Amino acid sequence: MKILSITVLLTPPEGASTALASAFELSSFSYFQRGSVQEFMTFFTKTVAERINPGQRQSIQEREYTFHVYNKGGPENLTAVLICDQEYPVRPAYSLISKALDEFTSKVPQSSYSNPAAISFPELATYLQKYQDPRQADTIMRVQQELDETKIVLHKTIESVLQRGEKLDNLVDRSNALSAQSKMFYKTAKKQNSCCTIM
Numbered sequence: 001m002k003i004l005s006i007t008v009l010l011t012p013p014e015g016a017s018t019a020l021a022s023a024f025e026l027s028s029f030s031y032f033q034r035g036s037v038q039e040f041m042t043f044f045t046k047t048v049a050e051r052i053n054p055g056q057r058q059s060i061q062e063r064e065y066t067f068h069v070y071n072k073g074g075p076e077n078l079t080a081v082l083i084c085d086q087e088y089p090v091r092p093a094y095s096l097i098s099k100a101l102d103e104f105t106s107k108v109p110q111s112s113y114s115n116p117a118a119i120s121f122p123e124l125a126t127y128l129q130k131y132q133d134p135r136q137a138d139t140i141m142r143v144q145q146e147l148d149e150t151k152i153v154l155h156k157t158i159e160s161v162l163q164r165g166e167k168l169d170n171l172v173d174r175s176n177a178l179s180a181q182s183k184m185f186y187k188t189a190k191k192q193n194s195c196c197t198i199m
């Protein structure tokens with residue numbers, strides 16, 4: 001049971017998203033894979049974040065991983081995406097997402113959203129570690145009463161979140177954020193249908 005990453009993104013209603021802060025826990029991957037794994041997690045995080053409307057919570061299963069996404073909307077246009085394995089329970093995942101978004105909003109001024117490199121939000125890495133044990137999450141934060149799990153939309157693949165006509169393979173091919181090496185990893189893993197090399 002583990003959380004692999006959490007990212008806070010600026011998601012304006014129109015146009016591309018920008019990652020403002022992120023934290024990763026990739027010690028379960030080999031040293032040589034970590035760079036590509038992180039690139040892919042960032043790429044998939046942005047891909048799903050741009051396709052969730054303000055006010056929505058959606059959970060997306062992709063192979064052995066689950067992406068939990070909450071677009072908080074409001075004047076800040078912030079979304080958080082958490083990637084965990086499928087054993088990690090839903091409620092602590094959304095608790096962490098809400099906490100991350102609330103703290104980010106209160107600690108990071110909106111004027112710095114345009115310069116993500118200058119944003120410092122070390123709390124994210126701290127929470128990522130603490131919440132690895134979901135029971136710990138309950139002691140850090142009262143379980144949110146307002147979270148209605150029945151309202152969370154559940155998708156079985158990332159492909160099903162894409163707009164009609166979009167194909168994940170094409171998005172991967174066209175991405176400038178992925179290195180040639182990472183794209184090669186993706187193709188090889190796909191051909192071998194090996195879930196565990198990379199996402």
Ligand SMILES: *[C@@H]1O[C@H](CO)[C@@H](O)[C@H](O)[C@H]1NC(C)=O
Pocket residue numbers: 010012013014075076077110113
């Ligand atoms: C949020 O999006 C609206 C509409 O595009 C925009 O006017 C506003 O400036 C955005 N807010 C931030 C903090 O980027």
